[in-house]
Amino acid sequence: MRIFRLLLIMFAVVFSLTGCYQSHHRNHAAFKFSERQIDSLSFFSTHHYTNNYNFVVKADSLSLISQMPEEYIGGLPTDSFIVRKGAHLVVADIHMVSSDNTDSVWVELANDSSAFGWARESYLLPRVMPDDPISQFISEFSNDHVLIFLCVIAVFAAGYAFWNIKRHKAHIVHFHDIDSFYPTLLCLTVAFSATLYASLQMYAPQMWQHFYYHPTLNPFSVPVPLMIFLCSVWAMPVIVLACVDDVRRQLSWGEGVLYLGGLAAMCAIDYIVFSITTLHYVGYLLLVAYVVFAIDRYLHVPHARYVCGNCGARLDHKGKCPYCGAINE
Known part of the structure; x- marks a missing residue:
């Protein structure tokens, strides 16, 4: 019986190896390319x-x-x-x-x-x-003249926003922020994406060139570094919508527009600073420092402990809601 079992095992191994060899041979024979191809x-x-x-x-x-x-x-x-x-x-x-x-x-x-x-x-x-529209956007956005124009616009916009906000004691991300983590998260996402964008061009130029010539918005059809970059890009509009919703709830129309303008200026500065400094290897240290700074500033923002049961406004304490007048016990 033992000999019979050994023979069966030997035949099974031989047949399996033979099948693998024949299948492998057929696959090679099925694809023949000319020298030009x-x-x-x-x-x-x-x-x-x-x-x-x-x-x-x-x-x-x-x-x-x-x-x-x-x-x-x-x-x-x-x-x-x-x-x-x-x-x-x-x-x-x-x-x-x-x-x-x-x-x-x-x-x-x-x-x-x-x-x-x-x-x-x-x-x-x-x-x-x-x-391709995606490739054309990348090409235009990577143009030196566009970057210089963005730098000038960002500096002037940030200067005007900070001056106006300081004058009216309005809210601004990182310095006099609202009770929402989404603006801070948006700035960190932009900084991370800009750092990764520059890193791909430095350390994986062939991968980035292939993406440039054959772009896609599907993060699951590209290598992992590009997948992370595309996921961060997709996250931005979602976070922007969350920022607008929180600003609408916490600030008046005029204050909200001014706050969102300052937030846009801060994101532009983050993109310019981290996309340029990463090319000189300084951006990685700046990114770590910026993450610590942004989270520390957010933790010092006064956070509301309660929410109005009638209008949904955030409240520092129970009692009468200053927005709708409802009594919250």
Whole structure:
């Protein structure tokens, strides 16, 4: 009986290994790629775009050469044409020119009028952006001119808000805050997202480039670092709605608008400061210090212990509600 059992076990092992080998062999045989397809997949894995990819011109103009790259490099007479800002382009072909000492990658593009032209990749990519609204938002928001403009606006807005709030002794996040943790949470979320945004560009540039060329708002279809970043971005509008609701309940209309303006200025400053300082490795220490500072400031805010049973207003003590006049025992 023992020998019979051993034989059965041996046959089972042999058959299972044989089945695995045959299945593995069939999977390999089912996918055969041509040399051109292999080159295209290899290019896509490093450059994140390939044939039939769509671009939009973001520069004022883009010059494309009508002849083949070899003719241009060889000094032969060539023609060129200009495509203007906002024009849509599609990648028609990608050509490797080893004799070009400037850039060996040349890209052929077709515009809306079916005109074809070539351009070096190093010349092309800074002047175009993917034809996707998310990619276009990232491109515009990462523009140096936009960052400088945001810095100027944030400084002036914060200065005006602080001056106005100090003059009228109004509420402002971190300094004379309302009894709500949501404004503090929003500022911390913006600071964390800005730090993670800069970290992805420094430590995972290929991952960020692939996301830039193939963006998605689904946090569960991307790697973990991008998933955390997208979750923090999705959390912002939810926290904003909670902030507006709490401000509406605790402040008058005029005070609420002023408070939300100061909150927006603080979030803009957080984004600018942490997205820039993280690139110089200082942002991580600043983030830890900012978290400690923000939570400490919130803990010093007087917190209401009771809620009015009639209107829902927060009360420091029982008795008559100053908002609706109801008696709370």
